[in-house]
Amino acid sequence: MHDVVYFEDVYKAYNDKMALRGASFAIPRGAVSGLLGPNGSGKTTSLKLALGLLKPSRGAVLVLGEDPWSEPGVRASIGYLPESPIYPRDARVSTLLHHIARLKGASLGEAERAARLVGIDKLMGYPISSLSRGYLQRLGLALALLGEPELLLLDEPTANLDPRARVEILRLVRDVSSMLDATVVISSHILPELQEVVDYLVIISQGEVLDHGPVEELARRYRARMLYRVSTPNPRLLARDLIVLHYVDGVMLGEDSITVYVSSTHYRAFEARLEELAGEGLVEEYRVETGLLGEIYEAAVSG
Ligand SMILES: Nc1ncnc2c1ncn2[C@@H]1O[C@H](COP(=O)(O)OP(=O)(O)OP(=O)(O)O)[C@@H](O)[C@H]1O
Ligand SMILES: [Mg+2]
Structure with a gap:
C-alpha cells in the first residue's frame, strides 16, 4: 500500500x-x-x-x-x-510556535527552523495581531x-x-x-x-x-494542452522551427531552454519531431512540465 x-x-x-x-x-x-x-x-x-x-x-x-x-x-x-x-492574537509569534512545537514533540530548534523556512524568523518577537494576511498564512504553514x-x-x-x-x-x-x-x-x-x-x-x-x-496523464485524457520544457543550445532557432507546427500553440524563450504549448492530441508527433531535432543537435533534452489545469478541469466537469 x-x-x-x-x-x-x-x-x-x-x-x-x-x-x-x-x-x-x-x-x-x-x-x-x-x-x-x-x-x-x-x-x-x-x-x-x-x-x-x-x-x-x-x-x-x-x-x-x-x-x-x-x-x-x-x-x-x-x-x-x-x-x-484561529490564533491567539496577542501572543507573540515565537510563543505560539514554541507552544505548538512542544505539543507535537518537536524541539525549539525545529520551531526556529520552520520559521526560517517560511520566512517569518525576523518576526518571532512580534504579536500575531501585527502580521499581514500573507504572513499569517506563512505562520500557519510553519505550524x-x-x-x-x-x-x-x-x-x-x-x-x-x-x-x-x-x-x-x-x-x-x-x-x-x-x-x-x-x-x-x-x-x-x-x-x-x-x-x-x-x-x-x-x-x-x-x-x-x-x-x-497525474496532471500529465489527465492532460492527455482530456486533450488539454501540455507544456514542454526543451533544453537547447539555441532557443531562438529551435523556437522558429517549432512554432510553425500546427499543433504548437505558443513558445516562450528561456536562456538555454524553451517552453512549448502543445495540443495533447499531437504529443506523439511533437515528441517525434523533438527526437529528430535531438539528432541534429538542436535539442538536448525535453520533459513534459505540466498540463493546463483549467482545460483539464473544464473537460472533466463537462464530462
Ligand atoms: N458541519 C456541517 N454541517 C452541515 N453541513 C455541512 C457542514 N460542513 C459542511 N457542510 C456542507 O457539506 C458540503 C461540503 O462542504 P465542504 O466544506 O466540505 O466544501 P468545500 O469544498 O470545502 O467548500 P468551500 O470551497 O466553500 O470551502 C457543503 O454543502 C456544506 O454546506
Ligand atoms: Mg472548504
Whole structure:
C-alpha cells in the first residue's frame, strides 16, 4: 500500500446533507496534489476525514496505511493548515510556535527552523495581531511543518491573499515540500495559481470525485494542452522551427531552454519531431512540465 491518502467509496453525511457521495481516489507518496472543486464540493470535508477529525458515514479512509479516525496516532505524521485558522492574537509569534512545537514533540530548534523556512524568523518577537494576511498564512504553514510531517493537508492556503502573496505561498509550499520530502494536498477552487505547483489532481464536484491522476496523464485524457520544457543550445532557432507546427500553440524563450504549448492530441508527433531535432543537435533534452489545469478541469466537469 504505497498511497499516502486513500479513499474508497467514501460517503459523509452531515445530518441529512450528503457532503461526499462515493468518493474514491488515491494520492501517491511524494505528490504535490491539488484537490480541486467549487465551493461546497466537499474539499474541507475530505481533508477533515483524512485528518481523522470526521468519521466517514460509509467507506474506507486510509492515511499512511492507517484509518485516521480509529488510529488517531497517525495524526502526528500529518501537518494541517485549516481553512480559517484561529490564533491567539496577542501572543507573540515565537510563543505560539514554541507552544505548538512542544505539543507535537518537536524541539525549539525545529520551531526556529520552520520559521526560517517560511520566512517569518525576523518576526518571532512580534504579536500575531501585527502580521499581514500573507504572513499569517506563512505562520500557519510553519505550524503545519512542525513535527516533520510526512503529509501536509493545506485547506485553501491562498484564500484572502493578494495575487502576489498567493504565488509566494504556493512556491513556498512547493519548495518546502520537496525539501522535507513530504506529500502535499492543497485544496483550492482557483485553478491558474496551482498550475505551476501541483503534479497530481483530484477533481471533485458535489461530493463526487470526477477524476484523479497525474496532471500529465489527465492532460492527455482530456486533450488539454501540455507544456514542454526543451533544453537547447539555441532557443531562438529551435523556437522558429517549432512554432510553425500546427499543433504548437505558443513558445516562450528561456536562456538555454524553451517552453512549448502543445495540443495533447499531437504529443506523439511533437515528441517525434523533438527526437529528430535531438539528432541534429538542436535539442538536448525535453520533459513534459505540466498540463493546463483549467482545460483539464473544464473537460472533466463537462464530462
Ligand atoms: N458541519 C456541517 N454541517 C452541515 N453541513 C455541512 C457542514 N460542513 C459542511 N457542510 C456542507 O457539506 C458540503 C461540503 O462542504 P465542504 O466544506 O466540505 O466544501 P468545500 O469544498 O470545502 O467548500 P468551500 O470551497 O466553500 O470551502 C457543503 O454543502 C456544506 O454546506
Ligand atoms: Mg472548504
